[in-house]
Amino acid sequence: MNAGGHGAAVRIEACGKTFADGTHALEPATLDIARSETLVLLGPSGCGKTTLLRIIAGLEVPDAGGKVLFDGKDVTGVPIEHRNVGMVFQSYALFPNMTVADNIGYGLKIRGMAKDERAARIAELVALTNIAGLENRRIDQLSGGQRQRVALARAVAIRPGILLLDEPLTALDAALRDRLRSELNRLLRELGITTIYVTHDQAEAMELGDRIVVMRKGAIAQIGTPREVYFTPTNRFVAEFVGAANIVEAPMEQGELILPGGRLPAGGEATAAKAIVMIRPETIRVTEVGTGPVSAVVDAVNFIGDRLRLVVSGAAGRPLNVDAPNTVQAKVGDRVGLSIAPEAIRVLPSES
Amino acid sequence: MRQYGVPRWGTILTMSQKSFVWLCLLPLAAVTAAFFLLPMARLVVAGAEGEHGLAGYLAILAEPRYRGTLINTVVLAAATTIVTLVVATIAGMFLQRHRFPGRAVLIAMLTFPLAFPGVVVGFMIILLAGRQGLIGELSNRMFGEKIVFAYSIYGLFLGYLYFSIPRVILTIMAAVQKLDVGLEEAARSLGASPWAVQRDVVLPALAPAFVASGAIAFATAMGAFGTAFTLATNIDVLPMLIYTEFTLAANFATSAALSVGLGLITWLILALARSFSGSTVAAAG
Numbered sequence: 001m002n003a004g005g006h007g008a009a010v011r012i013e014a015c016g017k018t019f020a021d022g023t024h025a026l027e028p029a030t031l032d033i034a035r036s037e038t039l040v041l042l043g044p045s046g047c048g049k050t051t052l053l054r055i056i057a058g059l060e061v062p063d064a065g066g067k068v069l070f071d072g073k074d075v076t077g078v079p080i081e082h083r084n085v086g087m088v089f090q091s092y093a094l095f096p097n098m099t100v101a102d103n104i105g106y107g108l109k110i111r112g113m114a115k116d117e118r119a120a121r122i123a124e125l126v127a128l129t130n131i132a133g134l135e136n137r138r139i140d141q142l143s144g145g146q147r148q149r150v151a152l153a154r155a156v157a158i159r160p161g162i163l164l165l166d167e168p169l170t171a172l173d174a175a176l177r178d179r180l181r182s183e184l185n186r187l188l189r190e191l192g193i194t195t196i197y198v199t200h201d202q203a204e205a206m207e208l209g210d211r212i213v214v215m216r217k218g219a220i221a222q223i224g225t226p227r228e229v230y231f232t233p234t235n236r237f238v239a240e241f242v243g244a245a246n247i248v249e250a251p252m253e254q255g256e257l258i259l260p261g262g263r264l265p266a267g268g269e270a271t272a273a274k275a276i277v278m279i280r281p282e283t284i285r286v287t288e289v290g291t292g293p294v295s296a297v298v299d300a301v302n303f304i305g306d307r308l309r310l311v312v313s314g315a316a317g318r319p320l321n322v323d324a325p326n327t328v329q330a331k332v333g334d335r336v337g338l339s340i341a342p343e344a345i346r347v348l349p350s351e352s
Numbered sequence: 353m354r355q356y357g358v359p360r361w362g363t364i365l366t367m368s369q370k371s372f373v374w375l376c377l378l379p380l381a382a383v384t385a386a387f388f389l390l391p392m393a394r395l396v397v398a399g400a401e402g403e404h405g406l407a408g409y410l411a412i413l414a415e416p417r418y419r420g421t422l423i424n425t426v427v428l429a430a431a432t433t434i435v436t437l438v439v440a441t442i443a444g445m446f447l448q449r450h451r452f453p454g455r456a457v458l459i460a461m462l463t464f465p466l467a468f469p470g471v472v473v474g475f476m477i478i479l480l481a482g483r484q485g486l487i488g489e490l491s492n493r494m495f496g497e498k499i500v501f502a503y504s505i506y507g508l509f510l511g512y513l514y515f516s517i518p519r520v521i522l523t524i525m526a527a528v529q530k531l532d533v534g535l536e537e538a539a540r541s542l543g544a545s546p547w548a549v550q551r552d553v554v555l556p557a558l559a560p561a562f563v564a565s566g567a568i569a570f571a572t573a574m575g576a577f578g579t580a581f582t583l584a585t586n587i588d589v590l591p592m593l594i595y596t597e598f599t600l601a602a603n604f605a606t607s608a609a610l611s612v613g614l615g616l617i618t619w620l621i622l623a624l625a626r627s628f629s630g631s632t633v634a635a636a637g
Binding site for chain 2: 059079081082097
């Protein structure tokens with residue numbers, strides 16, 4: 001695809017945002033996005049991720065001192081219409097007074113591209129996004145999934161340096177969302193445009209992101225690859241927001257957690273009056289009574305199909321979620337042993 | 353047993369609901385028949401009862417004086433509608449999109465003329481641009497020449513504008529409020545200049561509001577009488593013509609024919625405007 005490889009590198013320098021009514025939507029943030037990278041801004045609603053996206057787009061101006069650079073060039077004062085960014089909105093914002101083809105071609109028409117050339121580019125994008133046959137439809141004749149594709153086609157038609165997506169799959173139902181997610185992933189890899197993707201859905205963030213920026217209350221909580229964010233969260237918020245997590249508070253002696261159900265080696269030699277650790281449910285192995293370092297009682301068994309989700313109590317100060325293989329035989333009330341690899345136990349800083 | 357009972361109850365309810373709805377429409381039907389259909393029919397008949405019979409209707413177009421008045425009225429109403437739409441769209445968009453001190457007062461002031469009858473509007477035009485008017489006074493002092501236009505077609509036009517603008521502004525403001533800001537942002541992200549955004553996105557989205565409020569402005573201007581009556585010395589518009597034919601000349605047939613003509617022509621132009629903008633409206637709606 002000749003739209004590929006046009007990505008611009010983005011640098012955000014100390015960009016904060018205070019709205020006219022005094023709300024701090026975003027603490028000053030600094031961030032580098034490499035050419036052709038897909039960066040996901042992940043966080044709950046109100047965390048500032050959309051504000052940051054809109055600053056990069058040029059729809060919001062950062063507070064004084066903040067700077068946005070595209071390929072090293074300062075674009076802070078450049079309005080969105082001159083930034084050459086493609087944008088996909090949560091509501092898609094397709095023009096209801098134009099056909100699908102006119103929507104896709106709008107940015108090209110504005111740029112004064114000749115009709116033939118435009119038609120060729122539109123045909124290319126129609127093929128790329130799998131919407132052949134819909135070219136002359138009106139927007140209100142499209143399904144949600146089709147609208148999403150048209151919005152994407154329209155955004156990439158102008159061969160933007162940066163593609164900005166604001167929760168593009170949120171308005172769709174779950175099954176369609178899953179399907180479009182992998183399709184979108186393939187497309188983004190194929191296009192090679194620098195992409196900034198805003199979502200509150202951690203599964204989306206994991207699948208699409210080269211790196212994930214987890215945000216909370218207008219500040220960046222952690223930046224890392226999906227694996228880093230998942231396996232080595234640097235604070236409790238990230239641990240709980242990304243994936244399922246058991247957070248256990250217990251004293252630690254010589255690198256062993258002192259739990260009500262037994263002593264659990266957590267690696268290292270540390271000693272602390274109160275340690276906070278994260279244990280992912282799928283890293284806990286259920287064993288015969290007495291064989292694991294920790295013992296517990298099964299409180300609930302939920303068969304989810306591909307796995308069993310158990311809730312066990314007595315091991316730690318609070319009930320633990322355990323994801324076990326779906327072949328494990330466990331009943332409510334059973335006494336079981338638990339074993340956890342030391343490297344799967346992540347000690348979190350206590351102040352968060 | 354219960355299984356059989358349920359659908360039967362349902363049917364009975366639907367039946368009585370239907371007749372209930374018809375019953376509710378009865379007052380409307382009575383009023384429509386008594387005060388709309390019957391007088392309309394009488395009017396149409398009266399128009400053909402003159403010495404020329406049905407040809408009385410043709411006179412609206414054939415007789416130069418009637419035809420001239422008709423053209424005057426249509427042109428005046430059309431000009432009023434267009435200028436009102438332009439002024440009210442800019443004002444409505446600004447008022448809906450900006451918050452500033454005194455905004456509520458300004459909106460109240462702009463929509464205040466809604467409460468005035470045409471006579472008062474005419475009176476105000478005279479105060480402004482009449483022989484003793486403000487503009488005349490000022491121009492007299494500055495250039496030694498009194499500018500008076502209250503009694504011309506410009507005065508009438510100004511008066512019509514004055515009472516059309518508030519109606520249209522309110523409709524436009526409501527429509528602007530419902531605009532999806534995302535559409536404008538999307539257009540901008542694609543490189544559209546502010547002017548292109550207005551042309552390609554905002555105005556098409558407001559088209560239904562233009563048709564609806566423009567229709568009201570046009571129909572009001574076509575039929576406005578009070579202002580014309582207060583101002584009219586050397587202009588003739590259709591409602592004035594009907595009045596003079598009816599009261600001064602006692603020419604019942606002609607005034608009836610003119611009335612029917614006024615209604616038909618207004619309706620026809622509105623229908624044309626609606627179908628002309630129909631595709632845009634449907635697409636934007």
